[in-house]
Amino acid sequence: xxxxxxxxxxxxxxxxxxxxxxxxxxxxxAGVLDGVASILGDGGWPRSRNPFQVICGTSAGAINxxxxxxxxxxxxxxxxxxxxxxxxxxxxxxxxTDPGGALANAAHWLAALTMGWVVHSRPRSLFDTxxxxxxxxxxxxxxxxxxxxxxxxxxxxxxxxxxxxxxxHVTYYQSREPVAPWARTQRLAxxxxxxxxxxxxxxxxxxxxxxxxxxxxxxxxxFGDGSMRxxxxxxxxxxxxxxxxxxxxxGQLRQGAPDDDRSGSQYxxxxxxxxxxxxxxxxxxDGLATDIERLQRVNRTLALLPQxxxxxxxxxxxxxLVIAPxxxxxxxxxxxxxxxxxxVRTMLRMIGATDRRGAGLASYxxxxxVYTQRLLxxxxxxxxxxxxxxxxxxxxxxxxxDAAGRxxxxxxxTRAPPLAVGLDTV
Numbered sequence: 522x523x524x525x526x527x528x529x530x531x532x533x534x535x536x537x538x539x540x541x542x543x544x545x546x547x548x549x550x551a552g553v554l555d556g557v558a559s560i561l562g563d564g565g566w567p568r569s570r571n572p573f574q575v576i577c578g579t580s581a582g583a584i585n586x587x588x589x590x591x592x593x594x595x596x597x598x599x600x601x602x603x604x605x606x607x608x609x610x611x612x613x614x615x616x617x618t619d620p621g622g623a624l625a626n627a628a629h630w631l632a633a634l635t636m637g638w639v640v641h642s643r644p645r646s647l648f649d650t651x652x653x654x655x656x657x658x659x660x661x662x663x664x665x666x667x668x669x670x671x672x673x674x675x676x677x678x679x680x681x682x683x684x685x686x687x688x689x690h691v692t693y694y695q696s697r698e699p700v701a702p703w704a705r706t707q708r709l710a711x712x713x714x715x716x717x718x719x720x721x722x723x724x725x726x727x728x729x730x731x732x733x734x735x736x737x738x739x740x741x742x743x744f745g746d747g748s749m750r751x752x753x754x755x756x757x758x759x760x761x762x763x764x765x766x767x768x769x770x771x772g773q774l775r776q777g778a779p780d781d782d783r784s785g786s787q788y789x790x791x792x793x794x795x796x797x798x799x800x801x802x803x804x805x806x807d808g809l810a811t812d813i814e815r816l817q818r819v820n821r822t823l824a825l826l827p828q829x830x831x832x833x834x835x836x837x838x839x840x841x842l843v844i845a846p847x848x849x850x851x852x853x854x855x856x857x858x859x860x861x862x863x864x865v866r867t868m869l870r871m872i873g874a875t876d877r878r879g880a881g882l883a884s885y886x887x888x889x890x891v892y893t894q895r896l897l898x899x900x901x902x903x904x905x906x907x908x909x910x911x912x913x914x915x916x917x918x919x920x921x922x923d924a925a926g927r928x929x930x931x932x933x934x935t936r937a938p939p940l941a942v943g944l945d946t947v
Contacts (some may be wrong), residue, residue, distance in 0.1 A: 537763025542748035543581020543771025544885030548607040548893035552900020574676040579747040583723035618646035623864040646731040681747035721745040770845035792873025798881025854884035
């Protein structure tokens with residue numbers, strides 16, 4: 522099998538990128554990508570060349586994924602554009618913050634909950650995300666996506682969503698070559714032409730942003746955030762042929778309360794915002810941690826099988842490197858909530874999302890550059906701190922083996938780690 526002169530491993534190895542969900546926290550992913558690109562460039566990788574053949578995104582990560590995919594024929598420029606958007610983003614570019622679009626929308630929601638018998642129209646969400654459509658239209662040229670696929674700069678792009686109508690978790694994908702759809706329990710994949718609606722649906726945080734209609738098997742269904750019911754976040758990249766997968770998270774895989782304070786107000790009855798923040802963490806983080814552990818077990822099992830038994834099993838080892846925040850992103854949000862428009866702060870204050878305990882929920886909605894710039898910087902620092910692992914993962918240095926001659930494996934931590942976890946497939 523030929524060897525890529527730059528990567529140092531098999532030329533037909535497919536590298537996958539998975540960008541998970543997290544609302545405004547997705548700015549961290551842009552910082553990590555910027556750091557990874559810098560590491561590869563300094564190591565001799567052509568800066569304009571896209572190293573990922575498969576790109577998968579969920580929720581706000583779907584926006585980053587589509588933006589990168591559509592411009593991946595100029596990898597460095599694509600990352601530069603993504604970083605630029607997150608560096609200057611304001612909340613009013615994502616959802617309406619004017620009194621008519623924010624407070625009136627919230628009042629409508631509250632009235633429907635308390636006096637539903639006099640409210641003739643049902644509220645769709647807490648926020649109106651009409652501005653997000655404009656931002657995505659400026660940020661992503663969907664017409665270029667087909668061109669970069671046809672030109673061989675990318676093999677596949679996948680965007681995951683969750684159907685409120687049927688309860689299914691659906692991965693829509695667009696590939697250079699035909700890939701047979703797959704189906705598992707409560708989840709399936711469908712080939713399509715990725716567009717604006719898929720990103721709006723995937724990033725529609727439940728209750729907060731409105732559901733979006735998409736076509737599934739010839740019928741219209743309403744879809745929301747792809748992180749919901751996503752039991753196997755790494756699966757789409759593997760189905761699309763990835764042999765190595767870089768996962769960039771938007772939250773620590775193990776976390777407790779901010780700063781792990783176990784005294785005083787931390788044991789007060791939880792506010793609505795605190796409960797919502799806990800639910801968000803479950804939606805955005807738990808599936809990824811579970812899937813990594815599952816993949817780790819499969820890789821260990823395959824390492825014990827002889828080559829013929831591996832072939833018969835139909836399974837293959839997949840190497841995964843995970844880069845996730847070294848600091849708590851909700852803790853970083855606490856001092857920056859005041860940057861939100863007054864209308865939004867008023868809404869968040871009503872449900873307890875402007876204090877320390879409710880900062881988890883606020884961190885998903887804090888689309889303000891004073892926060893996202895901090896996440897960009899943290900992402901870049903976290904990536905650069907993993908320089909050796911990144912170079913090894915991309916095959917630009919020789920792998921470090923253990924005494925048995927197999928690549929070592931780092932288990933998931935039981936507490937919030939100072940650095941993100943990295944898994945080496947045996």
